[in-house]
Each structure stands twice: as structure tokens, then as C-alpha cells.
Amino acid sequence: MLRIEVGADDLTATRFAVAPVIELEQLMRSLDARPEVMATYPERLRIRWLKRYSTVKLLPGMRVIRAVRSPRSGVDFISPPPAGLAQTIADDLAAVRATPLDLARSEIAAALKGRTVDDGVADILARPDLVEIIASALGEAWHALLADDWPLLQSIVERDVMYRAAQLTREGWAGALEGISPRIRWDGGITISGVHDMVIRLGGRGLLLVPSVFIRPDIATFFEPPWRKALVYPARGSGALWGGEAAAPASLGRLIGASRARILTALDSPTTTTQLRLNTGMSLGGIGDHLAILLDHKLVSRSRSGRSVLYRRTLIGDALVGSA
Numbered sequence: 001m002l003r004i005e006v007g008a009d010d011l012t013a014t015r016f017a018v019a020p021v022i023e024l025e026q027l028m029r030s031l032d033a034r035p036e037v038m039a040t041y042p043e044r045l046r047i048r049w050l051k052r053y054s055t056v057k058l059l060p061g062m063r064v065i066r067a068v069r070s071p072r073s074g075v076d077f078i079s080p081p082p083a084g085l086a087q088t089i090a091d092d093l094a095a096v097r098a099t100p101l102d103l104a105r106s107e108i109a110a111a112l113k114g115r116t117v118d119d120g121v122a123d124i125l126a127r128p129d130l131v132e133i134i135a136s137a138l139g140e141a142w143h144a145l146l147a148d149d150w151p152l153l154q155s156i157v158e159r160d161v162m163y164r165a166a167q168l169t170r171e172g173w174a175g176a177l178e179g180i181s182p183r184i185r186w187d188g189g190i191t192i193s194g195v196h197d198m199v200i201r202l203g204g205r206g207l208l209l210v211p212s213v214f215i216r217p218d219i220a221t222f223f224e225p226p227w228r229k230a231l232v233y234p235a236r237g238s239g240a241l242w243g244g245e246a247a248a249p250a251s252l253g254r255l256i257g258a259s260r261a262r263i264l265t266a267l268d269s270p271t272t273t274t275q276l277r278l279n280t281g282m283s284l285g286g287i288g289d290h291l292a293i294l295l296d297h298k299l300v301s302r303s304r305s306g307r308s309v310l311y312r313r314t315l316i317g318d319a320l321v322g323s324a
Contacts, residue, residue, distance in 0.1 A: 002221070004190035004200045004207070004229075011172060013206025016161045017082040021092035022232055023153055024142050025065075025079040026214035028053070032066060037216070052144040060124050061137025067121045068111045075107045078134060081208055081222045081230040085161065089142050089150075096135040103226070104131050153213050155275040160211040160235040162310065163269050176209065180233045181219050192221070202229060211235035236269070252321065256299075260290045264317055267300060270310035 030037045031053045038046055056062055068075050077099040083091065108125065117125070124133060146153065167175035174186045185191045190207075200223050208222075208230035216234035223229055248261035256264070259282065266279050276287050291311060294300040299317035303310055313321065 002192040002195040002198045002200065004192070004202065006173065006189055006202050006207075007204055009204035010202040010206045011168070013202075013204060014168065014176075014209065015084065015206060016165055016209050016211070017084050017230075018087050018154065018157050018161075019079070019082040019092065019210050019212070019232070020087065020089040020142070020146070020150065020153075021096070021138060022079045022082070022210065022220075023212055023214050024089075024138065024146055025074065026212055027145060028065070028141065029069065029074075030214060032057075032069075033071070049145060053141075056137070056141045056144050059137045059140060061134040062141065063121050064108075064124050064130070064134055065137065067117045068108050070111065073111065075104075075111050076222060076224060076227050077104050077107055077131075078138070081228050082210065085158070089139075089147075093135050093139055096138060097131060099131050101128065101131060104134075152278050155272075155278045156213050156238050157211040157235045159269060159271060159275055160238075162308075163236055164209065164211070166270075179236070181217075183219060184233075192219070195221070198223070200229065205229070207231060209233070213238040249321070256320075257290075259286065260294060263287060263290050264294060264299060264313060265321055267311055267313045267317070270303075270312045272308050272310060276311070 027049065031049060041049075057066070065075075065078055068078075077096060080092070080095045080099075083095075105125070124130065127133065164176050167178065171178075173190070177184055177186050177190065183193045185193075205228075208228050210230055210232045211234070212220075212232050213235050215232055216238060219234070220232040221230070222232075248258065248265040252264070253261040255261075262280050262282070263276060266276060271279075273284055273287050273291070276282070277284050280287070282290075291300065291302075294317070295302065298314055299320060300311050301314050302312075
């Protein structure tokens with residue numbers, strides 16, 4: 001059991017971040033060895049990802065990435081913790097490329113302890129440009145697998161951040177960690193079951209919280225130097241979004257119109273118009289018109305968060321959806 005001890009300063013130092021390369025690595029894990037997870041995605045996505053993965057999985061860098069994985073762990077520098085919410089895949093790949101060769105080989109040796117690799121992978125591991133080979137393979141895999149889907153992925157994780165950041169502000173650690181995983185418990189510190197015994201002290205530097213669509217139903221941690229201490233967890237609502245949008249009740253559609261019913265049903269947590277467009281497939285103009293009507297009738301409210309305008313259901317809207 002892993003125990004994270006937190007102090008008074010750790011709450012205010014805790015940040016949220018987005019990690020494109022972690023999403024990529026988790027998807028590739030599922031494509032390689034997690035059929036039970038892949039089965040939860042729509043067939044059209046499974047077929048597309050498997051077909052595209054076949055075009056990159058035998059690249060030299062991909063052979064290394066696949067060889068050094070274990071079912072419960074990986075190599076940190078291949079998918080390092082991100083810097084913040086504005087992280088891009090270019091930022092991630094730059095961080096991978098900046099890894100000192102000695103650190104990369106040390107992490108790989110630890111991951112392979114007690115295991116062997118075939119001669120071809122061993123030859124790649126011995127090359128002085130090992131880190132560049134891995135970074136280049138990750139870049140090709142990104143463009144093959146996730147570049148087209150990133151706007152939707154980003155909307156899912158950003159929606160989770162909006163929700164949990166508000167929980168962190170209102171209720172502290174207990175609110176931010178609520179429902180993240182049955183393995184995580186808050187009891188004055190953060191306890192994670194199913195991990196070897198260890199005590200981690202944040203020391204006033206806080207924790208990096210990284211929502212992920214593809215890590216479900218598991219979690220991942222970063223506690224080894226030189227990386228920032230981070231917790232990667234399943235983004236709230238990601239399963240439902242990949243499995244298809246929640247259907248609006250037919251009776252609600254008859255009452256307020258099918259399109260407005262879809263929008264009202266989708267507003268189960270604070271959401272921007274861009275996210276509504278991605279989740280419903282409707283045009284921004286149409287969404288704006290329907291939101292104006294829902295606002296007039298007090299079924300939704302809006303507020304500003306930084307540069308974004310967030311819409312959410314009011315109590316009346318909740319009651320209407322619930323009764324329908």
C-alpha cells in the first residue's frame with residue numbers, strides 16, 4: 001500500500017495537467033494487451049485503431065517501447081508527466097528528446113530487470129541515438145492513432161479538470177479525489193492500494209493530477225526522480241463519451257424539442273459550447289440558439305472560468321431531466 005503524506009502547502013501547490021503522450025501510451029497498451037478494455041470502445045474505433053497501429057508497431061522505437069513494458073508498469077521518460085494544461089504533443093516529444101541517455105538506459109534497465117529481449121531490440125538499446133529513435137516512433141504513432149481524435153480527447157479531460165478543480169477549491173483533497181478510483185482513499189493523507197509499500201512526502205510541492213481517457217479503469221503514478229510527483233487517473237465521464245452520447249429521454253424531446261433535450265442532457269457537468277459541439281455533433285450556431293432559449297427559461301446557467309464560458313443545468317433543469 002502506498003501512502004502519500006500531504007502538508008498544508010500541498011493543496012495550494014497541486015495542479016492539473018493534460019498529457020497527450022500519456023494518452024497515446026495508454027491506448028497502445030490496450031491495443032497490445034488489454035482486449036477487455038478495447039472491447040468497451042465502439043467497433044468503428046477499434047477497427048480503425050488496430051489497422052493504423054499495424055502500420056507503426058514494428059518501427060524500431062516501437063519495438064523498444066513494447067519490449068520494456070510490463071503489465072503494471074512502464075518507463076517514465078517514454079511518457080513523462082506534463083507541465084500543465086496547455087501541454088501539446090510537441091511539448092511531450094521535446095521532453096522525451098531532452099532525456100539524458102544515462103537516465104533513459106537506467107530506467108529501461110530497471111524495467112527489464114529479470115527479463116530478456118530479442119537481439120534486434122538489444123541492438124537498438126545499445127545505440128547512442130536511442131532516445132531519438134523512441135521519440136520519433138512516438139511522433140509517428142501519434143499521427144497514426146490520435147492526431148485526428150485529439151480535439152475530442154482534449155474536451156473530455158478539460159471537462160474533468162473543470163469539475164475536479166472546483167471540487168478541490170470547495171472541498172479540498174476529499175472532493176478532488178472523490179470517485180477517482182476504488183483503490184484511492186483520503187484519510188488525512190492519500191492511500192493507494194495495490195501498490196508496493198512506500199511512503200511519499202510531497203514536501204509542499206503539491207501533486208500533479210492528470211486525467212486520462214485511456215487509462216481506465218486503472219491509475220498510474222510518477223514518484224521516481226527526476227519527474228514531478230503525479231497521479232494519472234480516469235477522466236470523469238470518458239467511458240460514456242467513447243461509448244456514445246447519453247440519449248436524451250424521448251419524453252423530454254417531445255416537451256422542449258429533440259435538440260434542446262440533447263443539450264440539456266449533455267450538461268451534467270460544466271461544459272463549453274465547443275465541448276457541446278464535439279459531444280452532440282451540432283453546429284455552434286445551433287447550440288448557441290438553443291442555449292439562449294434554455295437560459296431564458298432558467299433551465300441552464302452560465303459563468304466564466306478564465307477564457308471559457310461554462311454552461312450547466314440549473315436545479316430546474318436537473319429536475320426536468322430526472323423526471324423525464
